[in-house]
Amino acid sequence: MYALFNFRSLFFIFLCLATMPAMAEKLAALPVSMQLSRLSATTWQADYVFSEAVTALNFEKRGDYRSTAWKVLTPGVRYQTNEQMDSYVSSQPLKKISVEIAAYDQYLPKNYAPNNRFTDGGAALYMGFFEGAVQQAGIARDMVLTVSYQGMPGETVIAPPRFADASKSLNAYAYFGPQKPMDAGSAKIIIDPATPAWLTGLILETGTKMSNYYSATYQRPLARELVLMISVAEFESPGASMKGGATNGQITYRLSGKSLVKDVPPLRSMVKRLVSHEMAHIWQENVSQGGIGENPAWIHEGGAEAMAMDALENTGLWSKDEVDAYKNKASQTCDKLKDGPPAYERDYACGLQNFMNMSLAAPVVWRALISETDRTGEYYSEAMVNRLAKQVAGK
Numbered sequence: 001m002y003a004l005f006n007f008r009s010l011f012f013i014f015l016c017l018a019t020m021p022a023m024a025e026k027l028a029a030l031p032v033s034m035q036l037s038r039l040s041a042t043t044w045q046a047d048y049v050f051s052e053a054v055t056a057l058n059f060e061k062r063g064d065y066r067s068t069a070w071k072v073l074t075p076g077v078r079y080q081t082n083e084q085m086d087s088y089v090s091s092q093p094l095k096k097i098s099v100e101i102a103a104y105d106q107y108l109p110k111n112y113a114p115n116n117r118f119t120d121g122g123a124a125l126y127m128g129f130f131e132g133a134v135q136q137a138g139i140a141r142d143m144v145l146t147v148s149y150q151g152m153p154g155e156t157v158i159a160p161p162r163f164a165d166a167s168k169s170l171n172a173y174a175y176f177g178p179q180k181p182m183d184a185g186s187a188k189i190i191i192d193p194a195t196p197a198w199l200t201g202l203i204l205e206t207g208t209k210m211s212n213y214y215s216a217t218y219q220r221p222l223a224r225e226l227v228l229m230i231s232v233a234e235f236e237s238p239g240a241s242m243k244g245g246a247t248n249g250q251i252t253y254r255l256s257g258k259s260l261v262k263d264v265p266p267l268r269s270m271v272k273r274l275v276s277h278e279m280a281h282i283w284q285e286n287v288s289q290g291g292i293g294e295n296p297a298w299i300h301e302g303g304a305e306a307m308a309m310d311a312l313e314n315t316g317l318w319s320k321d322e323v324d325a326y327k328n329k330a331s332q333t334c335d336k337l338k339d340g341p342p343a344y345e346r347d348y349a350c351g352l353q354n355f356m357n358m359s360l361a362a363p364v365v366w367r368a369l370i371s372e373t374d375r376t377g378e379y380y381s382e383a384m385v386n387r388l389a390k391q392v393a394g395k
């Protein structure tokens, strides 16, 4: 998981505030359905239908995404925004609101990219940004959103993976485009045709090895189909950037920078680590309930680092020297950052350090954690890590 966690906690706090009046009134979340249809290469339409009339549709603000890319279509509904919220407001209660959404190529700081566009016209939309809350006569109310998808004629549509928890199902991308997904073991793969061949090969090979290793080591075949998407933003800028994100049951990579075109050893190492790390999150979430919640990011990020180091070493994708060098560097990074302000690197580096300090193999700790969250529905937490680390160390 990338560029996500601090923001997720913020989101949670915000949602709690936003829903307090609703909780006081004891209103259950309102069932809402939405159809997302692709109208053209660069436009979509979202048609929200509310099971009871509402006077506003509210979303946590996501930078300028809605102010620049969303346009309300329903007459009498106006867009309002403030520091925290984007709202679509009506003076009359109504049961439908439609919005047109344009392609958006920017990144949002510390957040999922709203769109990952492919060079062949395909596009993936982050569905978490379609979920919000409603207002009824001034009272805020959560929503339970169910989405259906409609592509242009003949195009492939891949909906986000389904989870028992409806809102979790939306924390992933929906793909619209011309590609027919390739099958690779337990994964479905969509690859931008502009991806350099060496990189496609390496991602597929590493992904297959990792998925075999994690299945065997964590004794759990994947509960839901894994979808892996690789999109190319551009190969003109200097350097190399490969942004990866594991959202529930899905991995997306967005590539940019001209250095990615050439196959060189340090890039190969970086790609193997990133694939192993993202794949580890898939197994952390390979549960019927629980998994990654709102708890400190060091648990799942440091955990994914520890799982990745174990997997890279045991599959021989990295030498022991490479693994040791990486761990040493992480320790140094952690020492530098541990007393400073919160930072993503700290969650990774100090998280890895915390798991290394347990002196237990990553699979021993994580097998226990994954079973526990699946059995109890409790999200991963520091208390759970401490409790289970003690338990398995005692065995």
Ligand SMILES: [Zn+2]
Binding pocket: 001, 002, 277, 278, 281, 300, 301, 304
């Ligand atoms: Zn991660």
